[in-house]
Amino acid sequence: MTLVLKNVAKRVGIAMHIHPTDLRLEPGSFNILLGTTLAGKTTLMQLMAGLDRPTSGEVWFDNRLVTKVSVQKRNVSMVYQQFINYPNMSVFENIASPLRVARMAEDEIRRRVHTMAELLRLTPMLDRGPAELSGGQQQRTAMARALVKDADLVLLDEPLANLDFKLREELRDELPRLFANRECIVVYATTEPMEALLFGGRTATLFEGAVTQFGPTSELYRQPRDLITAQVFSDPPINTARVHKRDGAFVLDATTRWEATGALKELPDADYTVGIRPHFVTPMQRGQRPVAVDGRVLVTELSGSESIVHFVMGETTWVSQAHGIHPFEVGADARLYADMARAMYFATDGRLLASASDQDAPDPSARA
């Protein structure tokens, strides 16, 4: 079963909730919708499911046009951020509910529910009500209900967001196993770039109701098509600065400049936006081409294993994310090193011109 969105758009009043979107989701694929809150992830999912009708465009399941087919007739299932279960039914009945609606034989229902409960480690809780379960177990129940009916399209709308940290990690580790060997299309919405990277698969980045890019997750991360995609797919946020290319070098400010190498040499002298992820900006000289940047420390966040330092250079604020504990005093001047070999270069309109891999490549035509 392949799901194809053709030019699908959703307008409410004069507000475009989803800009015209083309997507092709293959059977057995794990697709991630990555975007901040209100980017349109849920709306897009509802359009895919048929819970909402697009204002224009078409939705195809294989060779069937389903734009106007209601959700009941589409064989989809969905898991929400809130733990949605029938409050007065046991866990068993909850998991069985979609099968009962489908009027499946009792033996078959029993067999399927038990298989599912085993897979999601719910077997000891089958007789309990949802109110007697922990948050993690409630969400497992909802997940089991979504999986039990062998839907063609499984939509997971930030299913881990309401769980506390430990449960979230636990369930996150289990998710890929649940969908292994299934022919369904999985769509997983999240606000966290980390989750997208962990799951791999394919990612669509969403920004203000528009899909900015769709492709293999690692490719999106390394070669975002534009600045917005890079920004959506970076946490802490990617550092950006306006630079000027002159005499074969990029100039950030009076003291900070670095040579253009590889494909970058071909870029004409002009203004560019340079983007560099926080973990390539460190207190120590690391990487192939560390360039010193000086700033004043705004905020420091220390966790057990890493330090995050926000510092301001002129009018731009950058973030450094480094392993180990690096004590910085707030308000003090600090020198950090940005590994410019890992930087991405964008045109002033946001288009990606060169990423890390281009700078070593001697031949500019090698880049597609």
Add this chain to the structure above:
Amino acid sequence: MNKTENQKAWLFVLPVVALVAFNAVIPLMTVVNYSVQETFGDNTFFWSGVLWFEQVLHSERFHASLGRQLLFTGTILVIEIPLGVAIALTMPRKGVWLSVCLVLMALPLLIPWNVVGAMWNIFALPDIGLMGWTLNKIGFDFNFTRQPGDAWFTLIIMDVWHWTSLVVLLAYAGLSSIPDAYYQAAKIDGAGRWAIFRHIQLPKMKRVLTIALLLRFMDSFMIYTEPFVLTGGGPGNSTTLLSIDLVKIALGQFDLGPAAAMSLIYFLIILLLSWIFYTVMMRNEEQ
């Protein structure tokens, strides 16, 4: 730090002790006091033990009033709870019409009880009242001041009109606390309208409906003003509910002893039934 012992703290609880004493304990104790004594009105009292309690419990008049009271409360509960839920289900979820509906619903609750009684009294009068006159015009022999059935009909309609709104508002509050995702999930599962009501809306409204049931039970069991103004307990004794009967005994006949005993029995019945209601509801909740 050392604790200093002093008795000043008592001063802080004094106001509330005084308040509770004056508005609850002392009046109740006065009633208890009357219920075990006999008086002939000259401020002399004689000990009578449980005589009044026995008398009340064996009195046919009390049984009849209690029976009418149970019938009244049972009837209005059977009508108001389902009707309230049904109206709440059909109310719009948002927009201007929601505000309009809420205001319309709240209106009857804002009207003083004796005004409600007076309104319905006039409304139902067979010669000049809109309802009474209309019913007679279309062929019903309707006269609530003469016929017990008509009196009951008017009484029930009046209470339904006055108090269904409360159930509606509570049920609506319960309904609006259900996240949209529940309805979507049910839709995806292919659940029908009835299944959504049975498995999502009803369980989610259960708590507020328990409260609604309790409130309506207690309130209707103690109802006095509206039937007093509407029918005064008549025709005959046909709409003499417990509270009306109590006032007749206490203030009409000035039988303080039996009236006090009846008050206490009345109070205990309400307490007991409320407790049973609550326990049963909460036990289901735990399951």
